[in-house]
Amino acid sequence: MSYLVLARKWRPQTFADLIGQEHVSQTLANAIRSGRVHHAFLFTGARGVGKTSAARIFAKALNCETGITAEPCNQCPSCLEIAEGNGTDVLEIDGASNTGVDDIRELRENIRYLPSKSRFKIFIIDEVHMLSVNAFNALLKTLEEPPAHAKFIFATTEPHKIPITILSRCQRFDFRKIGLVRVVERLRQIVDAEGIDISDAALTMVARRGEGSMRDSLSALDQVIAFCGDKVADDEVRGLLGFIDRRLLFETFDALIGRDCPGLVELVRKVDNLGYSCRQYCRDLAEFCRGLLLGLLLDAPDDALDVTAEELADLRELAGKTSLEDLQRMQGVLLKLEADVASASMQTLVLESGLLRLALLPPAEEVGSLLRRLTDLEKRLRSALLPAAGSGGAPPAGVAPPPASNQPSRREDPAAKKPEAPVAPSPGEGGWPGLVEHVKRRRPRLGAILEKASPLSLEPPKLEIGLPKNSFELTQLTDNDDRQAVNALATEFFGVETTLVVKGLEAEKAQAPPSLAEERSRKETDRKRRLREDAVNHPAVRSAREIFEAEVVEVRPIDKGFV
Amino acid sequence: MTFDQIIGHQQQKDIFRRAIGAGRLAHAYLFEGPEGIGKKLMATAVARALCCLEGTGCGSCAACRKIDHRNHPDLHMVEPEGAGIKIEQIRRLTRELAYRPVEGRKKICIIDRADSMNPAAGNALLKTLEEPPGDTILILLSSHPERLLQTIRSRCQRVPFHRLPREEVLTVLTERLGIEEPEARVLAALAEGSFARAAGSGREEFGSLRREVFAWFSAERLTDPGSRLRLAEELDRRKDDLPDIIDILQTLYRDALHLALGRGNQAVNVDATDFITRLAGGKTIHSLLGKIDSLEQVRRQLERNVNRQLAINVLLERLAA
Numbered sequence: 098m099s100y101l102v103l104a105r106k107w108r109p110q111t112f113a114d115l116i117g118q119e120h121v122s123q124t125l126a127n128a129i130r131s132g133r134v135h136h137a138f139l140f141t142g143a144r145g146v147g148k149t150s151a152a153r154i155f156a157k158a159l160n161c162e163t164g165i166t167a168e169p170c171n172q173c174p175s176c177l178e179i180a181e182g183n184g185t186d187v188l189e190i191d192g193a194s195n196t197g198v199d200d201i202r203e204l205r206e207n208i209r210y211l212p213s214k215s216r217f218k219i220f221i222i223d224e225v226h227m228l229s230v231n232a233f234n235a236l237l238k239t240l241e242e243p244p245a246h247a248k249f250i251f252a253t254t255e256p257h258k259i260p261i262t263i264l265s266r267c268q269r270f271d272f273r274k275i276g277l278v279r280v281v282e283r284l285r286q287i288v289d290a291e292g293i294d295i296s297d298a299a300l301t302m303v304a305r306r307g308e309g310s311m312r313d314s315l316s317a318l319d320q321v322i323a324f325c326g327d328k329v330a331d332d333e334v335r336g337l338l339g340f341i342d343r344r345l346l347f348e349t350f351d352a353l354i355g356r357d358c359p360g361l362v363e364l365v366r367k368v369d370n371l372g373y374s375c376r377q378y379c380r381d382l383a384e385f386c387r388g389l390l391l392g393l394l395l396d397a398p399d400d401a402l403d404v405t406a407e408e409l410a411d412l413r414e415l416a417g418k419t420s421l422e423d424l425q426r427m428q429g430v431l432l433k434l435e436a437d438v439a440s441a442s443m444q445t446l447v448l449e450s451g452l453l454r455l456a457l458l459p460p461a462e463e464v465g466s467l468l469r470r471l472t473d474l475e476k477r478l479r480s481a482l483l484p485a486a487g488s489g490g491a492p493p494a495g496v497a498p499p500p501a502s503n504q505p506s507r508r509e510d511p512a513a514k515k516p517e518a519p520v521a522p523s524p525g526e527g528g529w530p531g532l533v534e535h536v537k538r539r540r541p542r543l544g545a546i547l548e549k550a551s552p553l554s555l556e557p558p559k560l561e562i563g564l565p566k567n568s569f570e571l572t573q574l575t576d577n578d579d580r581q582a583v584n585a586l587a588t589e590f591f592g593v594e595t596t597l598v599v600k601g602l603e604a605e606k607a608q609a610p611p612s613l614a615e616e617r618s619r620k621e622t623d624r625k626r627r628l629r630e631d632a633v634n635h636p637a638v639r640s641a642r643e644i645f646e647a648e649v650v651e652v653r654p655i656d657k658g659f660v
Numbered sequence: 661m662t663f664d665q666i667i668g669h670q671q672q673k674d675i676f677r678r679a680i681g682a683g684r685l686a687h688a689y690l691f692e693g694p695e696g697i698g699k700k701l702m703a704t705a706v707a708r709a710l711c712c713l714e715g716t717g718c719g720s721c722a723a724c725r726k727i728d729h730r731n732h733p734d735l736h737m738v739e740p741e742g743a744g745i746k747i748e749q750i751r752r753l754t755r756e757l758a759y760r761p762v763e764g765r766k767k768i769c770i771i772d773r774a775d776s777m778n779p780a781a782g783n784a785l786l787k788t789l790e791e792p793p794g795d796t797i798l799i800l801l802s803s804h805p806e807r808l809l810q811t812i813r814s815r816c817q818r819v820p821f822h823r824l825p826r827e828e829v830l831t832v833l834t835e836r837l838g839i840e841e842p843e844a845r846v847l848a849a850l851a852e853g854s855f856a857r858a859a860g861s862g863r864e865e866f867g868s869l870r871r872e873v874f875a876w877f878s879a880e881r882l883t884d885p886g887s888r889l890r891l892a893e894e895l896d897r898r899k900d901d902l903p904d905i906i907d908i909l910q911t912l913y914r915d916a917l918h919l920a921l922g923r924g925n926q927a928v929n930v931d932a933t934d935f936i937t938r939l940a941g942g943k944t945i946h947s948l949l950g951k952i953d954s955l956e957q958v959r960r961q962l963e964r965n966v967n968r969q970l971a972i973n974v975l976l977e978r979l980a981a
Contacts, residue, residue: 105687193786323679450949
């Protein structure tokens with residue numbers, strides 16, 4: 098028999114060999130033991146984690162001549178047949194090649210006949226996600242109620258492509274990616290049996306290349322063995338698997354942080370000359386950047402990072418030359434650069450210009466500190482403007498002195514004033530109308546209420562306003578939330594902690610000053626009267642009246658702003 | 661082509677010499693590396709070594725000659741038909757691989773540009789790729805392995821191919837193809853380690869295109885808005901040459917960038933130093949980087965069927981800025 102690659106030679110033959118998928122093998126073994134075996138299974142998971150192997154082991158377990166067992170003997174004709182992939186009653190179908198509805202019809206024809214020698218007729222459909230919609234639908238009835246002698250096992254890497262009606266008829270098992278340690282253990286077992294001399298560090302590298310897939314790891318191991326023979330050196334593994342020398346990465350970051358553009362160009366050239374893939378280089382740079390970040394953030398990143406104490410010290414020293422923000426930004430850019438490089442036609446060029454751009458970026462600053470500086474600036478700007486505008490603006494004249502007795506709502510002591518804030522509102526800021534305008538800009542609804550209110554006393558830290566008794570606005574302002582909002586806005590406006598006191602006014606409100614709304618409507622009527630007088634007294638209008646003996650009924654302004 | 665006749669790729673040759681010698685040949689390989697650097701040559705050499713009647717890949721026996729002429733019954737070549745490799749091709753292949761080898765000991769299947777397989781074709785190959793019947797070797801060639809299905813990649817032993825160093829390409833160009841030294845130097849630099857590009861059939865046209873680019877993108881023509889517009893029209897008419905033109909421009913601007921960084925001695929366009937000096941003149945590194953980026957951007961846009969004339973206009977404005 099010709100040479101088999103490791104992944105095929107060491108394909109698991111028992112549930113015990115199927116590492117990392119204990120949750121599946123346990124469930125299946127229990128189902129077999131308790132005699133509650135479902136008729137349709139769906140095995141899903143990433144590539145190379147054991148789906149097809151599990152399907153074959155399960156088929157063996159069901160058809161083993163020693164009886165239905167969780168531990169197939171692997172010696173009886175049935176087990177051997179299945180292991181070789183030519184069992185008469187175990188049909189392994191390539192779902193990606195037999196995608197059509199006709200293939201499924203053939204299967205349905207076939208399923209009616211009893212198994213020729215085994216207990217069950219087992220259909221393993223691999224890559225089942227490639228079946229056409231019609232094929233899936235043709236399978237539905239059979240899958241729901243197959244003959245007692247039939248079992249289905251589907252395996253796929255892409256369960257999302259399978260119709261929900263199929264999913265609901267299957268028992269689904271999700272295969273996990275296999276942990277690094279488990280992969281290394283298994284690899285060690287295999288290399289020992291194969292008589293290959295390889296270090297644990299090299300095996301870890303191989304397993305890492307596998308990214309949680311056993312077959313990927315074994316393919317990488319095959320590649321290493323093919324090149325190195327029976328004695329494998331760590332350095333060769335690193336070169337062979339395309340892992341980039343850490344020193345090169347270190348130098349790159351040194352150049353990036355030191356903004357050494359010519360150095361970077363030289364490094365890219367070196368990477369290219371050494372035959373590394375630009376993409377791998379980018380990916381490793383991002384990974385290295387993660388190391389720098391963790392070195393900066395964590396006290397003991399040994400678990401998260403796979404580095405020696407010496408390397409860690411170097412990492413920290415390098416990270417110390419830059420800031421957290423810069424590193425985070427670098428990592429983001431590097432990750433994006435990897436995608437750009439992958440799709441570029443001149444990869445070195447894209448890599449080079451990306452790195453240069455990164456080196457030329459101005460240092461990053463944390464957004465929080467920028468915001469803080471901005472608010473500081475704003476505050477300083479305001480305190481510089483306000484005293485210059487003058488102080489001591491009097492509240493509007495004619496304000497009735499407030500009765501001192503009924504003010505239970507006053508909460509804050511004026512001692513809590515901000516020292517740098519001006520004491521009184523400046524007339525330059527508009528006093529009451531200014532406040533109303535300010536509130537209106539921020540909270541239009543509250544502004545509209547304040548427009549209806551008469552300012553009774555305007556002496557920050559106290560603000561007293563009056564509203565007609567039983568009016569809608571009064572009930573609104575007795576609401577605590579609203580009043581607090583007005584308080585806050587007034588505080589902001591005057592720069593002093595201000596408390597709002599709302600009083601209900603009697604209907605006549607003789608002594609209360611007019612509210613803004615009232616004033617405006619009065620002005621409006623004034624304007625209308627003046628307009629009418631102007632119009633009536635106009636010589637043209639007067640002569641027209643005389644000629645036609647007419648009477649002026651209404652005067653309408655054409656343009657509101659024009660008098 | 662025997663292993664010895666292939667230039668460079670020492671590591672890869674060692675892998676196969678050793679594997680064939682020890683009888684540890686895997687059933688599926690994925691050769692990955694840039695276009696035109698000898699992946700197919702290597703695959704053919706492997707096929708010859710396996711089929712050769714002398715057992716060496718001699719190149720003179722009947723089997724070797726059949727391989728060279730692509731008419732050996734045990735050699736199956738799959739190449740893109742039209743846009744890519746279709747599922748019918750894969751199905752045909754799967755059927756053929758089910759038979760025993762006719763003449764030799766093994767059946768060999770070479771899938772060129774494997775990344776052009778559409779998902780259906782790729783999936784149809786999976787089972788065969790994992791456990792091919794009998795003595796079969798599948799060799800997949802790809803310059804964009806990341807475009808392959810993960811499930812395909814995981815089933816193959818990967819053999820990375822790297823670019824040839826500039827000096828090696830130069831040696832071949834001067835010694836084997838008899839190209840004069842100055843021209844060969846430019847070609848070797850432009851090819852970025854790819855033989856197909858350095859010495860391919862389109863070499864002459866590429867040279868004349870380069871001269872045209874120098875004339876088109878001279879500083880005087882770029883600064884005048886009127887001639888920019890006329891140039892855009894001209895370029896629009898040469899749509900088939902556009903990717904090459906962008907390539908040429910990118911190498912020129914990269915040289916300008918290197919010049920601005922004080923590393924002019926690494927220029928690719930060694931014959932156009934004056935032109936590059938003018939390009940770099942008075943430009944900041946930032947602005948040169950921006951121009952390189954906009955070239956890359958236009959390349960991507962052209963692949964996606966944008967309004968060509970508009971894209972060119974924008975590009976020219978950016979280059980002139």
